[in-house]
Structures are given as structure tokens and as C-alpha cells.
Amino acid sequence: MWQVLTPFDAGAVQDGTRSDPMTTVASKRIYLETLGCSKNRVDSEVMLAQLTQSGHELVESEQNAEVIVVNTCGFLTAASEESVNRILELSKQKSSGSCEKLVATGCLTQRYREELSQEIPELDGLLGSHGFERMPELISAMYEHPEHPQIFLSKKPHYTHYEQQERIQSTPRHFAYVKIAEGCSNMCTFCNIPYLRGGFSSRTVETVTEEIRGLVAKGVREINLISQDTSSYGRDFRDGSTEMTALLGSISGLDGDFWVRMFYCYPNTFTEATLEIMAADARFCRYLDMPFQHVSDAVLKRMNRKITRRQIEERMQLIRSYLPEVAWRTTFIVGFPTETEANFEELLEFVQEGHFQHVGVFTYSHEDNIRSAKWGDPVPNAVKHKRRKQLMAAQQAISLQHNQNRVGQSMRVLVDGYSEETDLLLQGRTEFQGPDVDGVAYINEGTARPGSFHEIEITDAHAYDLVGRIVEPN
Secondary structure, three states, X not given: OEEEOOOOOOOOEOOOOOOOOOOOOOOXXXXXXXXXXXXXXXXXXXXXXXXXXXXXXXXXXXXXXXXXXXXXXXXXXXXXXXXXXXXXXXXXXXXXXXXXXXEEEEHHHHHOXXXXXXXXXXXXXXXXXXXXXXXHHHHHHHHHOOOOOEEEOOOOOOOOOOOOOOXXXXXXXXXXXXXXEEOOOOOOOOOXXXXXXXXXXXXXXXXXXXXXXXXXXXXXXXXXXXXXXXXXXXXXXXXXXXXXXXXXXXXXXXXXXXXXXXXXXXXXXXXXXXXXXXXXXXXXXXXXXXXXXXXXXXXXXXXXXXXXXXXXXXXXXXXXXXXXXXXXXXXXXXXOOOOOHHHHXXXXXXXXXXXXXXXXXEEOOOOOOOHHHXXXXXXXXXXXXXXXXXXXXXXXXXXXXXXXXXXXOEEEEEEEEEOOOXXXXXXXXXXXXXXXXXXXXXXXXXXXXXXXXXXXXXXXXXXXXXXXXXXXXX
């Protein structure tokens, strides 16, 4: 699945001073397409701003573009294959459309830099998983030196954080993603992010807060904090005192009616002090995205998760003591090389206890750049998919029960606009539903503007979605 990124208006989200234009070539029509996660989307938004500042024109269709940029995903083999296939598909525009140059950037290029330049000759430029502000410079280099591909990347990503970087918001104007850190230092054995994105590196409290202040001033009503390990924010600073509490405290000091939602929280580093700040400010959504990956101690140890089942359960109990209504989103991996049938049954029973509102289940992917590769890939794919199906079926019944318990309740909803299914319904989300990854709340009675908060009465429930009517305009 890919996203065509176009700005919601002509303005950009200002994180600091504007950069001077860098391009030395004539203005080009540029089409940028993003594959993968919300963190990739933010990287693309940085490129969009740099390109427009340099005098280039953004277009919504590859058929009209002179330069096509693909921001790729290379986390898993399946994602890498999707990225390669999309690059090859878009390369056809060089003969059938107006495309003059084709660029790949992101995790795929960081992972397969040599292979891409050799095996896809249609590529004119490569940019890795950092240095996105250099995209205009890369485009200039491709036109100035067309005799060979231009490659702007290093073997190990390094982030000299663009604290005063501008980006163009590509989401609907009422919600935005804010990346608070880059990279990861946890070294889970199944994960290649440290190799693709480098070590954990936080932005400063001041620049994140100012970015959010600017977004709220533009009318953004939902701030989604993202990184590879959100709850470890600030632990890389040398002062030893800046942690997630400092950032959340600073955000809490901002004026305005908006939600703050946290994604990718690592359970080991989620502190009681963080919970105290969240509990004291209702603008922090009673929602936590906290990937556990497994619950069997034997599997967790081989995954290098640095946590046990007992510690996970203790952390969940602590969180519920501060946020009784918290909605959990988590992810699990089935088919890890050392996962036995007994390990899986323990995981299945844990899920059946009904803790979670939202669960994602991934089958283990054997990669050539992860530490767990040394154990091979002994669990057959058929077994992996069977386990995933069992886990998802168990969670679907639980999600339905959670949603049915909401029927008759009055809940605050952020309205997204018309339903993606039909113009006869509006669509929004409660604080318990994150954008792009969870279900929605369909509104079948009442009128509302996109980006507005309203109270709705829940009248029906499905496994992933709610249905309601507006009972009080806000």
C-alpha cells in the first residue's frame, strides 16, 4: 500500500527558520510517493517542504511528473519486494509519460544500496534513510551529471537533527504525526531498524513543543507522537535529566483543545512519572500503542526484549491504576524461530484474557540482516499463518465485546469527514481509535465539519467499528 503525498494547503508547518533554496536546475514537476509507516510519511513531508522551497512544483499524478521520488520501506522482505515492484512500475513513466528522472529513498535504499544501483538501471538517484533535506541537491546533481546515477547515502545512518526543519503537512488538516526521535538502540533480535535507521536519537523538548504549538495554531486537533521507541525519549541526552516526562509536561503547558496520542511505546521504559502527567491532563488520549511482541519468557529472552511476562503484567496493572479506561493497541509476532507450540498456546491464552482493544499479528520474517537469523527459519509458513489466524480470531471476538460494551455510552469523537464507504455517513474516531490503524466511528445522524469534536451516542457496534448519532455539538 502506498500514499501519494500532497499538501493540504500551500502553507508549511514551520519548525524554525526557512532554508535557502539549493537547486541550480530549472523548476521540475515532482511526484512523491510514500510506502510504509507514518514515520516515512514525516520524512516525505520534510522532502516536500525542501522541494517547494527550492522552486519545484509538486504534482498529484506520476503521469505529469518530470521527477518521480519513491520513499521506500525495507523493513521486511515482503515490504522490500513491494517497494522494488513499485519502483519498476513507476519506471515505465520514463517511456510512456513525461518522467525524466527516477529517485528511490528510504529504508530499501539503505538496506540494498549496491544491489539497487546495479539491478535497476532506470534509477537516476538514491538517497538513504536520512539526509532528506538534501533531496533538492540530489535532483540538481542528477541533471548536472546525467552520465551516472547520483548516490547520496552512507553505510551507517547518522542524524544531525534538523531541529529547525520545515515540513509540509500531508495528512488531513485536523491531525498530524510528530516524530520525536529517530533510530533505535534496543537491538531486538528480530528487528533490523538499528541497521537501517541508526541508534536512538531524540529531538529537543523545545523544538517538538514549538512544532506542536504551530500545528495547533493551524487548526490541528490531534497530535500523534511517533518514533521507533517513544517512551525512551530523551534518554540519549547527556544531561541525564531529560526524559518523556519533560516533553509531556511541556506539551501539557500548551493552550488549546486538542488530543495527544502516543504510538510505539516500549514497555520497559514507560514510567510512572509519565502516567502521572497523562492522568492529570485529559487531552492525552486514554490510548497506548505498546508492542509486546510475545508473552512467553523463553521467546521474549531470545527476542532480547529485556522484559518478562510478569513484568509486562505488572506494567499493565500500573498503567490501569492511573488510566482505568485505557485502550490498548499491541502487536505480536508468531512463528519466531524458537517459538514452540506451548509458547504459542501461552500467547493465545494471554490474548484470550481480553486485555486489548486492538491487536496486530505478524508472522515472523526471516531476514538476512537480523540477529535471530542464526536460528534459521524452522517454523513452517503454514504453521505461522495458522497461528496468526487463531490469534486474530480470538482478538476479533474480544474487540467485538469491548465495542458492544460501548453501546449506549456518550463518547467524544473527532470528525474526519464523509465516510470512506459512503457519502451518506460521516466518519470520526474516539480517543480509543488511532488514525490509519484502528477502526472508526460511523455517524448516521447529525451534521458536523471535519476536524470538529462532537459528542455522539453509540447505537451499534462491530468488531472494529462503532456507530453513533450526534447528541451534542461541541
